[in-house]
Every structure is written in C-alpha cells, then in structure tokens.
Amino acid sequence: MVPQQTPRGAERFELRLEATGSQARTALTDTMQRLAQLGLPSHRAGDIQLVLAEALNNVVEHAYENAGHGAITLLCDLGPETLDICIVDTGKPLPGGVLPPAEFPDLAGPLDGLPEGGFGWCLIHELTSCVQYRRENATNYLSFGFRIS
C-alpha cells in the first residue's frame, strides 16, 4: 500500500491499497489513526471503523472476487459535523448495479441453518446517515456519510 500523505492539518486525505485482506486491515487502521489525529471524536470511531471494514471487505471479496489484487482508493473528508468517505474501485459492479437491501438475515429456525454472512450491508445502512453507489466508466463509487458531532 502507498499512503498518500497530505499536508499536516488537512482534513481531506486519501489512501491507496491493493485488494487483499491484509492491506484492507492496514488501510483501516491507518485511516482510523489519521482521523483521530484530525480530531474525530473517539466515540464515533467504532461505527466508522466497522462500516469501512464492511465496505472494503466487500470490494476485496466481491468486486475483485478475492483475486489478491486490484486498486482501491479511499477518500476521506472530515468536516466539523460530518465525515464523508468514498471508496473507488474498478472491480465488478454491485449485483444489478444497485445497493443491496438493508434487511438483516432471519435468525429463526434451527441452529444449523443460522446465517454466517449477509450482515455487512445491513451494518453499513444501519450505521451511516447516507449511502450512495454509482457505476461510471467501469468504476464503482461507494460513498457514505456519518454525523460526527
């Protein structure tokens, strides 16, 4: 991963990473550290880290189908009241070209049938104030916003 350093005090920054699980984890911890340095209140860090993790995992596992490579750019814009994040990749589009629904999987029924996945998008919808997706020029743009005050 090549961290793109921005001048001290800047509230916008970007990170570039390759689509692997370990780079996603490093990008996540680097981003959270950078946001903390820029003054993100610590009580908001947990939700933001979780949403970022779910979104990055989705790109690694589905857009790039766990191929072990593929460029991802993460853009963060921290304002006084809000944090906006955009994740850009050139992998496969989301199914149907739209955001997946925010329905949590059904947990009824025998333990054997309990879902082991399908929670990621629900958590993203639940923990953000807005989520948007667009596909342009074979590129995915997933952006979400958080209120941080």
Added chain:
Amino acid sequence: MTLTTTETDGARIITVNADRIDAAMAIQFKEDMREKTDPGPERVILDLSSVTFIDSSGLGAIVAAMKQLGDGRRLDLAGLTPMVEKVFRLTRMDTVFTLFSSLDDAVPGLDSGSSGGSYL
C-alpha cells in the same frame, strides 16, 4: 491469532488473545476453534475480553464455530467490549448466543483460582 484454553468444572474457556476478529483472520479463527473444541465438553465459553473490533466476517466465524460444535453442545460468549456487543445486538445475534459481561459471570467461582471448584 492465538487461542488459550482453560478447563473448569463443566466448561472449557477459550480466550482470544487478539484485539480483532476480522475478515483477514476469520477462516483461521474457525479452524483454530475446531482444533480447540473437538473433542471437548458440552459447554464452551469464548472469552472475548481482549477483542475491541469485530466485523461481519468475524461474527460469521463465531457463528460457524458454534455450529461446528454440533448437537447438544453450546458456545457462550463472555467479556464483550462495547463495539463487539454492538455488532451482536445490531445483527440480533445476541438472541442466539448467551452473552455474559465477564468470565466471572459466565463461570461463578472462577476467580477462586481453583479449577476444582471452591467450598466455602
């Protein structure tokens, strides 16, 4: 990641010695859990007190670890930190697992330092 096993009366405690259970380690976690629980007693308690972050892949790995215990056995969770507890609550998985705020709550008498139980 490392898992540490402690035997108590009627339960095996498995402590996660890592601060996160995420997508990068979910498969390894599931395999390590199988190694630590098969075979084993009916009740297994997963001590999550060191874990400050879990994502949906980590959650899925814990669900898988419970399912692979098989019939008649159970996986209880202890020592959930606030963000981990929040993920279980938002996904309603707190209705599937029994959650204890600490290991002491999960295994009364544990702090006596004796694995053979304490007599007062």
